[in-house]
Amino acid sequence: MLQGRLVILRPLSLDDVDREHRWINDHEVTQHLNMRYAVSRAAEEAWLRDVASKVASWGHVWFAIEIAATGQHIGNINFHEVVAEDRKARLGMMIGEKSHWSRGFGTDALMTFLRFGFEEMNLHRIDLLVDANNPRAIACYRKCGMVEEARLRQNRYARGRYVDQLVMGVLRDEWRAVYAKYGGASDA
Amino acid sequence: MLEGTLVNLRAQEMDDLERNMRWLNDRAVTRTLAMRYQVSLLAEEGWMRQRTARPLNWENAVFAIETKDGEHIGNAGLHGKAVEDRVAELGIMIGERPYWNRGYGTDAVRTLVRFGFEEMNLNRIYLHAYDFNAGGLAAYRKCGFVEEGRMREAHWSEGAYHDIVIMSVLRDEYTPSPRNP
Numbered sequence: 001m002l003q004g005r006l007v008i009l010r011p012l013s014l015d016d017v018d019r020e021h022r023w024i025n026d027h028e029v030t031q032h033l034n035m036r037y038a039v040s041r042a043a044e045e046a047w048l049r050d051v052a053s054k055v056a057s058w059g060h061v062w063f064a065i066e067i068a069a070t071g072q073h074i075g076n077i078n079f080h081e082v083v084a085e086d087r088k089a090r091l092g093m094m095i096g097e098k099s100h101w102s103r104g105f106g107t108d109a110l111m112t113f114l115r116f117g118f119e120e121m122n123l124h125r126i127d128l129l130v131d132a133n134n135p136r137a138i139a140c141y142r143k144c145g146m147v148e149e150a151r152l153r154q155n156r157y158a159r160g161r162y163v164d165q166l167v168m169g170v171l172r173d174e175w176r177a178v179y180a181k182y183g184g185a186s187d188a
Numbered sequence: 189m190l191e192g193t194l195v196n197l198r199a200q201e202m203d204d205l206e207r208n209m210r211w212l213n214d215r216a217v218t219r220t221l222a223m224r225y226q227v228s229l230l231a232e233e234g235w236m237r238q239r240t241a242r243p244l245n246w247e248n249a250v251f252a253i254e255t256k257d258g259e260h261i262g263n264a265g266l267h268g269k270a271v272e273d274r275v276a277e278l279g280i281m282i283g284e285r286p287y288w289n290r291g292y293g294t295d296a297v298r299t300l301v302r303f304g305f306e307e308m309n310l311n312r313i314y315l316h317a318y319d320f321n322a323g324g325l326a327a328y329r330k331c332g333f334v335e336e337g338r339m340r341e342a343h344w345s346e347g348a349y350h351d352i353v354i355m356s357v358l359r360d361e362y363t364p365s366p367r368n369p
Contacts, residue, residue: 150337150354
């Protein structure tokens, strides 16, 4: 379990299936995710069983985001496309509980997750893709030190049109400076 | 077979194995590719057997590049991503060094881009190139690819981190290259 200022990151559990299933079928939640089709309860359960039963490792990093004060599960964060030689990873994040948007939980989860990636996994670089028309997410990523590196034109099709996506990335040294200012928790 | 001005693109065959092996173990060739480790004959043979046994398709439209004289000089392909987004990634290797910087790669890319838009019905074709690959970057620009940005220090090789340049061409921007009769 990883301690942030506002949230903790813990392993996913089969008990999370109701929430996960609700979030993944909420169009407002998934509109900026790489999700298009409705997900059955059975499919969601199979996915969760798979993710939650695998031993976490370099190639399999998934956390549930919980509010530290209340224990409420509000979303997930994970790495995919981890490359050993380049020491880089791409991350994905979802805050499924809409009532908890724009309240600093996502920022804290990301700060805490980056700390894990850089300080425990020994990554050199972490990046993500974000829709260019998702200013709320972009603002959160900027706060965490992520820099806009590329604009992928018409990289995604949704709601009747092509949308640009941004690559945002942060290097370990940059992140360390940002994190020191943020005054986040340490696992030490 | 896809016809360009200097090259033709054809399906890969098992007969290409020996050349592919030679190229994939030539560091001068692979330093611009996402390839790091030496490739054994058995591994390459297995890989090629798998590829050549199946028809080319959306995810794996990889061709052998031949000169008009029928000399196999490299490979190039498109790898379709999410179908709904109509995006594919382009990759190319000119393995025969005497054919570098003579327009063969550029012609192969143009031919492939035309295939991507006109036959695969793509909307966006992108590629990744390392920042030190000046020859490649210039060739891609000639083919209409636009630099979209750089993933900083995203590639480690030869003892240092290098940026990965992302380039793309969109269907709207694409002007068909002159076709052979």
